[in-house]
Amino acid sequence: MLPGVLRAVALGKTYAAPSGDVTALADFGHAFAGGSITAVVGPSGSGKSTLLNLLAGFDVPTTGGVWLGDDPVHLLPEARRAGLRLRRFGFVFQSFNLVTVLTARQNVELPLGLAGASPRERRRRADLLLRRFGLERRADHLPHRLSGGERQRVALARALANDPDVVFADEPTGSLDSVTGRDVVAALVSVAGEGRTVVLVTHDEALSSIADTRLRLRDGRLEAVERGAARRPPERPPAAGAGRAAAGPLLAVER
Secondary structure, three states, X not given: OOOOOEEEEEEEEEEOOOOOOEEEEEEEEEEEOOOOEEEEEOOOOOOHHHHHHHHOOOOOOOEEEEEEOOEEHHHOOHHHHHHHHHHOEEEEEOOOOOOOOOOHHHHHHHHHHHOOOOHHHHXXXXXXXXXXXXXXXXXXXXXXXXXXXXXXXXHHXXXXXXXXXXXXXXXOOOOOOHHHHHHHHHHHHHHHHOOOEEEEEOOOHHHHOOOOEEEEEEOOEEEEEEEOXXXXXXXXXXXXXXXXXXXOOOOOOOO
16 A cells, blocks of 8 residues: 555546546546645646545545545545544635635634534634734634635635644635735645645646645546655744644544
């Protein structure tokens, strides 16, 4: 078995269609290491979204499998996969996906509440993460009062709320200008620097350049594996004491 925090082995997905079966992904294999950024790149229709859905347990493969440590994600019932997505996976999307009627702090607290954290712990953890990303003065603002970059940083804080092993970022800078996009890129680098696995799906070749490894897909197949240059540290490091090691265990979460 390939080593890695998250592993895909001979992964494939075929959909039935009136005109015949459509293969969206075929024979994909890769081990995603801890403390690394892996960028999945390729044109539209290459299989990037299918791969992300399979890795994160939103869908199950037709062939092959996905393992998170020793857990066979593809064999778990949906309730167990949902539990993994809540506690061990974090997600950042192009469109932010913040709850519009909740403040920045409440958005970050939301997954903590679903995981069973007390109100006091939810508040403590949310404030810690918002401070880490320079948003402590925006904690009580609704999403419509935040800039695009601020909304994406709130989304990243929410993704880290339950101290996940893996963070999936789907076109995280796609709705941002180049300046605010750099802040999000620096944040992703700092997340990987804490030992987490970051899986980045993007069309943006410049964004993919921060990755340790680039997986190039075409027509549902892994066309090339490219090793990136050494990552530079982010220009805006997280506030002292706000990193994963300093925070220590966040929740008594059953792993």
